[in-house]
Amino acid sequence: MRLKLNLDPKISVIKKRLDGVKRIIAVSGFKGGVGKSSTACVLALLLAQNGKKAGLMDLDFNGTSDEIILGLKKEFPQEIEGLEPPLISGVKFMTAAFFARNKAVNLRGEEITNAILELFAVTRWQNLDFLILDMPPGFSDAALDIIRFIPRAEVIIVSTPSALSQNIIAKAKAALKNFNIKITGSIKNMSPEGINFDGKLEAAYGRPAKLLKTRFAADLKKEIERLSLY
Ligand SMILES: Nc1ncnc2c1ncn2[C@@H]1O[C@H](COP(=O)(O)OP(=O)(O)OP(=O)(O)O)[C@@H](O)[C@H]1O
Ligand SMILES: [Mg+2]
DSSP: OHHHHHHHHHHHHHHHHTTTEEEEEEEEOSSTTSSHHHHHHHHHHHHHHTTOOEEEEEOOGGGOOHHHHHTOOSOOOEESSSEEOOEETTEEEEEGGGTSTTSOOOOOHHHHHHHHHHHHHHBOOOSEEEEEEEOOSTTOHHHHHHHHHOTTOEEEEEEOSSHHHHHHHHHHHHHHHHTTOOEEEEEEBSSTTSBOOOTTHHHHTTOHHHHTTSHHHHHHHHHHHHTTOO
């Protein structure tokens, strides 16, 4: 009961902070290494390139990677009645990496949830067409808490053709249904039925202009059109 009383004010602040955001899309994979972060970053870059107001938030606190994919340099959030995310290649970007530069984020369990809620509560997204959330892998507390505290988030599921990925996806879909979470679509990564394996993807990390010219981006663009996100 005490926990609920403590969290309530934060939740109403978060709701207000997200008032100007039209759609919140959580890129989830429920499994590690399937391409969630690459998809989330390139998705945000493609939406911005297409004239949409796009934001990206890396919620994989224990393993942030979007700052590397986007090639973060000296940008840092500005403090103006909260934290104003810097613009990286047209994408408003927020990550725990801003505050833990070059060190692992050493948080566990409830601490992660609190840190995520804190980041949501202080970030000024203002008006966005899309806020893309790069989700932590699996059904961790953090993943479940995000879904619980941001009830209007929709989910895009990233999977690979591996039987291991497909097995967990089937379970995840059932669980999301239980939580009444909207599944906007699924994207198969490293698959001829979705985003092909792209041997040049790694070399483009850190350079958004180059990332947008990869086969990965071209394939993801088709998926975005299929999911009617443009
Ligand atoms: N379509 C692709 N072609 C080639 N390599 C890919 C592709 N998609 C992802 N990768 C590679 O797979 C690895 C994992 O990708 P990424 O970090 O995006 O996945 P993730 O699901 O976010 O992982 P984690 O669970 O660790 O957060 C990276 O080394 C990336 O370069
Ligand atoms: Mg990731």
